[in-house]
Amino acid sequence: MKKRTKLIAVYLFLIAVVAIIAYSLAAYTSLSSAKRVVTVRGSEQLFTSDVLVQYDNESKLSTKVKSFGKDNTTRTFSVTISNHLQNDATKFDKNQISYEFTVKLVDAGGNVVTDENIYKNIIINNTIKLTDGTYTESGTFAAGQAQDKTYTFVLTGNEILPYQIRITAEPKNRSQYKPLGRLIVLTTDTTETHWTGSFLETEKSAVEKGEKLGLLNYRISGHVEEECVLSWDSSKVEIDKWFLEQMGNPTVSTATDGKTKSVTLHLGTAGTPQQYTIQFYRTYAVNDLNEDWNTIKEYIHFKNSKEE
Structure with a gap:
């Protein structure tokens, strides 16, 4: 009788151990799955632009051609930086993003143009001018809402046409995000437009x-x-x-x-x-x-x- 009682006790103990192990495994699996979901969602780049694209090496930025009428003496284009997915402002970074926005006028060899007679022909947002061919500012997207920052470039004269504009935006406090950049190549439309x-x-x-x-x-x-x-x-x-x-x-x-x-x-x-x-x-x-x-x-x- 005592042996039977011991066997029953051992049997019940084993059942309890198996149940605990199964429960623990299920909980671990559920937690791991949740972590994977968070990781995937968290990997979205919520530091974006309508013109700039992600890059790994600033010396190898992708180019974007801006074509203007051959008779235009004033040429305009804009670049927007955002803390949300492009075309979906409901998916934004709920944390603050600090970034550094940089503009450089460069020649075909990638060298910064320091001739004031040339780089003075670029004005950003009506008042901002380049210094020694470069402009840098620190920007911030506040936490809690989708935001955009637009930089409008006005180019005057034809002296600037042979050069390129290197634009970068680098997040400073969000290491999971890649920097954004583009090399803007200026061209003129050769299509005959006169009457x-x-x-x-x-x-x-x-x-x-x-x-x-x-x-x-x-x-x-x-x-x-x-x-x-x-x-x-x-x-x-x-x-x-x-x-x-x-x-x-x-x-x-x-x-x-x-x-x-x-x-x-x-x-x-x-x-x-x-x-x-x-x-x-x-x-x-x-x-x-x-x-x-x-x-x-x-x-x-x-x-x-x-x-x-």
Whole structure:
């Protein structure tokens, strides 16, 4: 009887030990899983930018090309630093982030440009200037909310175009975050943007097929704001008055030959069309003349501000 009692006691003891081990293992597994979740979430980079990207070596920053109109003498772009994921401000760092923001104007070899006549052409946020080709400031994102800091760059003159702008933002108190940086390469858009004028190809083809045109359509188009001169041989064609009304009734001048008329057009202002099709009516009986296209195309001329 005593042996049976001892066996039962041992059996119950073993069951208790197994239960304790199983419970401890389950608790450990749950805790480990929780730690893994925290680690994954905590690994998100919550020090970000819309332009700058993470880097390991400042001498090997990725480049970003900023293209500007070839006639622009003032060029602008901006860089924003954030304490949250880009495009999702609900995921922000709940702790304070201190960082150092640095701008350097460098040449193709990566050397800082110390010529004031060149680096003075960069202004940041309307008032900040570079010193010896460099600008550095300390910034802070307060804890508890999503925040952004935008730096707007204004570049003037063409002297700065051959150089590059190295921009970095380095977190100082959050070692889990990588620094951000980019090398901004400046270029000009070589696309022709001045206003130009031309006849319609369909009308050229019609004349070459022997058709007689009672009116001519002349198209002008462009993107920059400038003053252009439109002229025509009034003994052959006359401009549509509705177009002149649309343009504010500019003054029409007549040359000393008594037949060449011209008008100065201010084109390309904000909110106005980038293309016009102008009708010219014939001022004589078309059927009375045997015209070819080379003759007709001399009736109308157009010059932009860059043409003599």
